Amino acid sequence: MWTWFHRLASPPSFYRFADRLAPWLLGLGLLLLAVGCYGGLFIAPADYQQGDAFRVIYVHVPAAALSLFVYVLMAVAGAIALVWRMKLAECAVVAAAPIGASFTALALVTGMLWGKPTWGAYWVWDARLTSELVLLFLYLGVIGLNQAYSDARTAARACAWLALVGVVNVPIVHYSVQWWNSLHQGSTILSLEAVRDPKISSSMLWPLLLTLSGSFAFFFAVWLRRLQNEVVARERGANWVRDCVLQAPLAAVSNEQSGMTGPELDPSMQSRQGRQRHGEPRGAD
Amino acid sequence: MNAMLDAAWAVFVRELRLALRRPAEATQPLVFYCVLALLFPLGLAAQDVGLRAFAPAIVWVSALLAALLGIERLFRADVDDGTLEQWLLADVPFPMLVGAKLAAQWLLIAAPLIVAAPLIALALNLQPQAIGVLLLGLLFGTPVLVFSGGFAAALTVGAPRAGLLIPILVLPMMCPALIFGAGAVRAAQVGLSVEGPLYFLAAMMVLSLTLLPWAAAGALRNALE
Amino acid sequence: MANEGRYCKSQERRRVPHRLHCARNFPALAMSPLSVSDLAVSRGDRTVFSGLSFRVEPGEILHVQGRNGAGKTTLLETLGGLRVQIAGTIAGGPGASERHWLGHRSALNAALTPLENLRFWCALNGAGDSELLPALDQLGVKAQRNRLCGTLSTGQRRRVALSRLLAVKRPWWFLDEPLAGIDAAGLQLITQLLAAHAGEGGTAVVTSHQALPDSLPRLRALALDA
Amino acid sequence: MSGLSKRQKRMAAVLVLVLGVGGAAFLGFTAFSKNMMYFYTPSDLLAGAAKEGATLQLGGLVEKGSLRREDGLKIVFVMADCEKQMPVRYEGILPDLFREGQGVVATGKLGIDPVTGERTFVASQILAKHDENYMPPQVAASLKTADGKHSCAPFKSLGRPAENLAGKPMTAAAEAPRS
Incomplete structure (x- = not known):
């Protein structure tokens, strides 16, 4: 088990692993989302209080759950990156941030669209809404920080620090509805009490569980793809990227133009030239 | 242990000495704070009753912006001239040195803001009973402002153009201080209980003082590598 | 990744026997040799060098040479403790209070x-x-x-x-381009300092584009570009 | 040189971290037990938590049978938090969800009703607060008591710790739906 993880952490084997897994996750996620949305919009009954307005829940709750989950994931990956200096974990932090930010924005927007018909206001400055907005800024900070550095590794490690510090906000978002009197409702499904004693009728719950799991599958699929891109960009000088990613297009190009590094070259030569060609130019020390 | 404290003290004193060398630069935040806070009454009608309602937010936002002023340059000189390398290699925990530097910055930037706050508050027509709460809130809240600003400065010290990034980075860390700091003053204005927000500010202060020197030190080490 | 690096050759340049029996001012503990094996260091995502192995004996002056970008400063930073290697080991290095670090910036x-x-x-x-x-x-x-x-x-x-x-007084010196911006008299001075340091049994690792004077005792060169 | 071994230094660092985080947690939870609310409850107001004339938020359930519509958009109703009640006066547009038995949060001031001379909360904005329960209307109908009240659990008074009330519906309120 442990050695399996160890092997997976090496960029090439991760790349191949993600390549195999991501399409399945994407397909599964889209399928679950489609069935869940259909169930939520057409099959589930209207709510006794809110009528059809409650159907926003099928987008809002998965988006909000993921906005918190992704940040925790970033913080865990950040801790791993900082402690064990693992390149894959560094990539994981930066790859997750834009997806998390999108889910957070989606949660905020759907929440506003839901708030107007039910509460009577798009926005109130209560604890849940404010802390979720802060979460969005934390995500934007990570994205901005990543782009501020020219060196990908320094950028990723700075982002890891920010993710670690910002994770303090996650429990505040989650428990804000318990700790403070808020206009926002309490947790319908994401609390221990709700697991013991469901707060939502099963005819309304199953589409929610479908869109929730579908969103997670969708997130993991997109995350794996972004991670692949990140890893390839970071490792662009390495042999395995040449072999398993760039091989086809590069071989075509080099055969047409000036016959540079072709597959017929001696392998050791090839690796050396590959590194020098694709690696960053050597700067001053 | 003594050697560690001596080293931290040396860092602290060095910061004060550097500020004394450049008095104009060191007093900039205070001047900025006073000017900013006093611009609001100028923009309102004379004796506008709304001023009093806005006073807590004005004081706090001014303090926040003053604490951000020039925070980007906090570690830059020490990185550029190689001083930070010597800090890293000294036989003293690096976070402690960073903490000492930030503590000195608090004394230089934030303490004058707290001292000037009663005058600003009077100029903004704040009720006298709310001034004590304002000061207590600033006392708890300004370390959060300075330490989170220091953390953001450490995160961006290796990035060439990070000036616009710093507000985004510190906003999530500073806005709770703003919410509860100004909230406590508002509560005091209308006679509500102020204990809750003040306790929360104190909790944030303790958390910032404990965790942010470590995080800032880690970010600096990363930027130096 | 790591196995395709350039192996760096170190070459003995000069051995000066007449200082071998000098007084050793530094405690024996600090004077274990520094041995580096299979070292690989990266700056950002770029591996600057890999597979680097060498030893520095007490009382030696190691002159790290190489063209721009060969990784002289990077190596020195790694030996001095400012940078963490991605592979390989550094054994017998000095503790924090046994080394002098003088970067190319003067820390003033x-x-x-x-x-x-x-x-x-x-x-x-x-x-x-x-x-x-x-x-x-x-x-x-x-x-x-x-x-x-x-x-x-x-x-x-x-x-x-x-x-x-x-x-x-510290037994280990790590000096990055100490001769930069120094006049002829200064060069003389630094040579004297290094000679005296080595004479007392101290060790120095020095990066420099300029040649160090041959008069230095136990001077050895490490060329970083293959 | 500093007289501490690496192990001792690490111990000291852990100690500082534990003390700091623990202290912050203690202060934070003390804060939660104090007044940190987005809104107050009728019990808080009657216990004198706020002065007259201060703008604040008041949260509670619209008492069944108390809603009275006057001319135009003016309404008068009683807001309750399972223990105390507070009359509320409001003029303006109401959210769709506003109805008797519904949780609401009103922004306004404590004052004296010009008509009745009672202590009244004069609201300038009313928002509906729905709870975390979702069910189809027929299920809700079968679960509701004749009174049709909702749980007052989300309305925590300052005086009472939150856990005493969490999930405890008022005697006359609807039980949490079981599906």
Whole structure:
């Protein structure tokens, strides 16, 4: 088990692993989302209080759950990156941030669209809404920080620090509805009490569980793809990227133009030239 | 242990000495704070009753912006001239040195803001009973402002153009201080209980003082590598 | 990844036997050799060098050579403890209080005087500052001790930075381009410092584009470009 | 040099971290037990938590049978938090969800009703607060008591710790739906 993880952490084997897994996750996620949305919009009954307005829940709750989950994931990956200096974990932090930010924005927007018909206001400055907005800024900070550095590794490690510090906000978002009197409702499904004693009728719950799991599958699929891109960009000088990613297009190009590094070259030569060609130019020390 | 404290003290004193060398630069935040806070009454009608309602937010936002002023340059000189390398290699925990530097910055930037706050508050027509709460809130809240600003400065010290990034980075860390700091003053204005927000500010202060020197030190080490 | 690096050759340049029986001022504990094996270091995502192995014996002066970008500073930073390698081991290196690090930046704040800068440095390192004035004197910058560092010339600042080596005695020296901006007299001075240091049994790792004088005892060169 | 071994230094660092985080947690939870609310409850107002004339938020359930519509958009109703009641006067547009038995949060001031001379909360904005329960209307109908009240659990008074009330519906309120 442990050695399996160890092997997976090496960029090439991760790349191949993600390549195999991501399409399945994407397909599964889209399928679950489609069935869940259909169930939520057409099959589930209207709510006794809110009528059809409650159907926003099928987008809002998965988006909000993921906005918190992704940040925790970033913080865990950040801790791993900082402690064990693992390149894959560094990539994981930066790859997750834009997806998390999108889910957070989606949660905020759907929440506003839901708030107007039910509460009577798009926005109130209560604890849940404010802390979720802060979460969005934390995500934007990570994205901005990543782009501020020219060196990908320094950028990723700075982002890891920010993710670690910002994770303090996650429990505040989650428990804000318990700790403070808020206009926002309490947790319908994401609390221990709700697991013991469901707060939502099963005819309304199953589409929610479908869109929730579908969103997670969708997130993991997109995350794996972004991670692949990140890893390839970071490792662009390495042999395995040449072999398993760039091989086809590069071989075509080099055969047409000036016959540079072709597959017929001696392998050791090839690796050396590959590194020098694709690696960053050597700067001053 | 003594050697560690001596080293931290040396860092602290060095910061004060550097500020004394450049008095104009060191007093900039205070001047900025006073000017900013006093611009609001100028923009309102004379004796506008709304001023009093806005006073807590004005004081706090001014303090926040003053604490951000020039925070980007906090570690830059020490990185550029190689001083930070010597800090890293000294036989003293690096976070402690960073903490000492930030503590000195608090004394230089934030303490004058707290001292000037009663005058600003009077100029903004704040009720006298709310001034004590304002000061207590600033006392708890300004370390959060300075330490989170220091953390953001450490995160961006290796990035060439990070000036616009710093507000985004510190906003999530500073806005709770703003919410509860100004909230406590508002509560005091209308006679509500102020204990809750003040306790929360104190909790944030303790958390910032404990965790942010470590995080800032880690970010600096990363930027130096 | 790591196995495709360039192997760096170290070559003995000169061996000076006449200093071998000199007095050893440093405790035996600190004088274990520094041995580096299969070292790989990256800056960002770029592997600067890999598969580097060499040894530094006590009393030696190792001159790290190489063209721009070969990784001289990177190697020195790794040996000095500022940078963590991605592969390989460094054994027998000095502890924090046994080494002097002098980067290519002099670690002098422009708004403070040399004396203030150095006193701060001594306090930072838990060392007394009684040797500061003699050290500045020996490096010929005692007269400038109360001027702001921002007003000193590059060479003067370099001399102030070098006076740390004398103000606090430490067995390991890691010097990055100590000759940069130094005049002919300064070169002579640094040569003397290094010779005296090695004579006392101290070790120095020095990066420099310029050649170090052949008169130095136990000078060895490490060429970083294959 | 500093007289501490690496192990001792690490111990000291852990100690500082534990003390700091623990202290912050203690202060934070003390804060939660104090007044940190987005809104107050009728019990708080009657216990004198706020002065007259201060703008604040008041949260509670619209008492069944108390809603009275006057001319135009003016309404008068009683807001309750399972223990105390507070009359509320409001003029303006109401959210769709506003109805008797519904949780609401009103922004306004405590004052004296010009008509009745009672202490009244004069609201300038009313928002509906729905709870975390979702069910189809027929299920809700079968679960509701004749009174049709909702749980007052989300309306925590300052005086009472939150856990005493969490999930405890008022005697006359609807039980949490079981599906």
